[in-house]
């Protein structure tokens with residue numbers, strides 16, 4: 001089974017490969033539906049490519065940074081490929097810091113670039129490795145610098161997302177619920193009108209059944225966030241006054257781990273990081289426990305405006321397992337939630353929302369389904385912490401689903417059946433990483 005599954009997964013990555021302007025290359029999530037270069041999709045593809053084709057991986061990460069990174073350091077969630085609608089929606093070229101040659105979005109996505117860079121560097125031959133790090137490391141460090149310079153609104157080392165899509169989990173119920181409750185300083189009638197417009201123009205529910213996509217409410221508030229950001233010209237000082245600012249636990253877990261990797265790479269490459277960054281890295285770790293809730297025995301995202309925790313459990317609550325370095329009791333509590341059959345311990349993979357939550361939908365989108373991104377992060381963290389049996393069993397059920405249903409976008413945590421697009425690079429990437437883990 002494994003050999004042909006491996007070949008099929010590489011084929012998916014090859015099918016979705018797009019070359020841009022000669023020198024650039026990337027793996028689109030699914031050429032037929034998502035043609036842009038997406039930050040965390042690309043990071044996963046880079047990790048998968050690095051296993052056997054590290055030069056290909058190096059070219060992809062370099063393309064993302066060289067095409068997409070803004071002058072102020074921001075790395076957008078998408079470098080737009082051929083879509084006038086998306087280019088119009090984000091209108092990045094109006095912003096002086098944005099790239100001139102490519103349209104991009106104006107928001108970022110989970111900061112997984114240090115890990116992708118490191119996986120690649122480790123696989124490159126010695127003579128290419130230093131040159132790759134020299135070219136890439138400062139760009140990734142500059143991105144982390146941007147996150148702390150512009151998104152650490154409370155100056156406590158926990159950065160905020162200002163758009164739900166920055167978490168990569170579009171309709172994560174904790175954030176979706178919060179968005180429906182806050183005061184957007186917009187008349188209700190305008191929100192109702194926007195909801196009607198979104199219902200008419202959204203494309204995903206024309207291609208897939210509505211119960212397999214984000215709810216209309218979640219998509220409406222996400223669109224509202226887009227319109228407001230666009231209106232501020234993505235200006236950090238103005239974003240600091242926006243009503244939606246969340247210290248997302250998933251985003252900060254990824255940041256904490258990628259800070260560690262960045263520091264390790266900088267040591268190895270003899271390229272010291274600034275004191276500002278090193279201080280911020282420490283602050284993120286020191287203040288991480290502000291996101292812990294003793295009553296529920298898990299971590300939650302925190303409203304940066306009021307300081308309140310958003311106590312709706314989602315897979316984001318488990319993500320500190322990827323960050324690692326947790327107080328022992330907190331790690332044990334998360335492992336218990338992860339394995340509880342009534343909660344996250346589903347038959348197939350780790351559901352994006354626990355099975356016993358009132359918010360859980362089947363198959364749902366980020367409010368139900370098992371996704372490759374989050375399963376990648378959690379298995380990575382579990383393997384690093386030495387939970388080999390648990391990692392192996394999560395890898396096995398994931399691989400069985402991919403083998404049976406193909407590289408689908410997301411899966412039912414109850415049956416393993418696949419949904420969404422059908423040649424999805426992040427799924428193929430995680431399968432290749434899991435296959436590699438099985439043999440090492």
Ligand code: GLC
Nearest residue numbers: 029034038040041168169170
């Ligand atoms: C969806 C997912 C997001 C992903 C993108 C491209 O928007 O929610 O996480 O990056 O598709 O695959």
